[in-house]
Amino acid sequence: xxxxxxxxxxxxxxxxxxxxxxxxxxxxxxxxxxxxxxxxxxxxxxxxxxxxxxxxxxxxxxxxxxxxxxxxxxxxxxxxxxxxxxxxxxxxxxxxxxxxxxxxxxxxxxxxxxxxxxxxxxxxxxxxxxxxxxxxxxxxxxxxxxxxxxxxxxxxxxxxxxxxxxxxxxxxxxxxxxxxxxxxxxxxxxxxxxxxxxxxxxxxxxxxxxxxxxxxxxxxxxxxxxxxxxxxxxxxxxxxxxxxxxxxxxxxxxxxxxxxxxxxxx
Numbered sequence: 088x089x090x091x092x093x094x095x096x097x098x099x100x101x102x103x104x105x106x107x108x109x110x111x112x113x114x115x116x117x118x119x120x121x122x123x124x125x126x127x128x129x130x131x132x133x134x135x136x137x138x139x140x141x142x143x144x145x146x147x148x149x150x151x152x153x154x155x156x157x158x159x160x161x162x163x164x165x166x167x168x169x170x171x172x173x174x175x176x177x178x179x180x181x182x183x184x185x186x187x188x189x190x191x192x193x194x195x196x197x198x199x200x201x202x203x204x205x206x207x208x209x210x211x212x213x214x215x216x217x218x219x220x221x222x223x224x225x226x227x228x229x230x231x232x233x234x235x236x237x238x239x240x241x242x243x244x245x246x247x248x249x250x251x252x253x254x255x256x257x258x259x260x261x262x263x264x265x266x267x268x269x270x271x272x273x274x275x276x277x278x279x280x281x282x283x284x285x286x287x288x289x290x291x292x293x294x295x296x297x298x299x300x301x302x303x304x305x306x307x308x309x310x311x312x313x314x315x316x317x318x319x320x321x322x323x324x325x326x327x328x329x330x331x332x333x334x335x336x337x338x339x340x341x342x343x344x345x346x347x348x349x350x351x352x353x
Contacts, residue, residue: 141216
């Protein structure tokens with residue numbers, strides 16, 4: 088049998104592999120900060136679109152489709168003649184440990200598909216684009232709530248082993264740079280495994296996450312305004328429990344920032 092002379096049969100030199108890895112990192116970094124393609128549909132961006140953000144015009148319109156007036160207390164949609172600060176029909180009987188919610192839009196249609204895709208690895212450019220779009224659309228709300236520290240909703244350590252990617256972590260990293268705040272992913276810890284909230288009825292969600300979080304160093308958040316970050320909020324049970332322990336540890340004010348607010352049909 089003749090020995091093949093193909094280069095595919097020979098091991099690549101170490102420097103070639105290293106160069107390939109460095110090139111991949113360079114391309115990822117360039118795409119993260121200066122995207123040339125839509126972060127959602129991957130279509131090439133025109134010059135006006137590139138200067139306007141991370142999404143093509145079609146995707147941007149879809150992502151902003153349900154970004155109308157929102158309840159400040161829970162992020163649910165409200166009518167144009169309703170005071171957003173007064174609460175709404177979704178949360179009138181609810182008591183939350185956080186002070187307000189800022190969200191991009193509703194968990195529906197294009198934004199829902201984007202959030203689902205962003206839960207998988209290697210979707211950092213998409214998450215970065217969504218975070219930047221949220222700040223663009225909710226600029227006045229973020230301006231009215233200047234924050235000292237940004238904290239992502241953490242995963243339990245075993246969950247991090249199984250699925251290292253945490254969308255809240257990436258979102259928090261982007262928001263830190265935009266809002267000129269500081270990020271700390273080690274203050275808030277998740278101390279036990281919990282069942283996926285999406286699998287539970289609303290009445291059981293608070294019970295599921297009860298005493299699932301703790302604060303590692305209360306001095307870091309004492310008298311601070313905290314921006315608590317997650318990708319999706321449905322009933323607010325997870326954010327409430329995390330905010331409860333942050334509040335007990337001395338946080339002055341807690342604002343929740345999410346990409347999408349899921350509203351269940353009544």
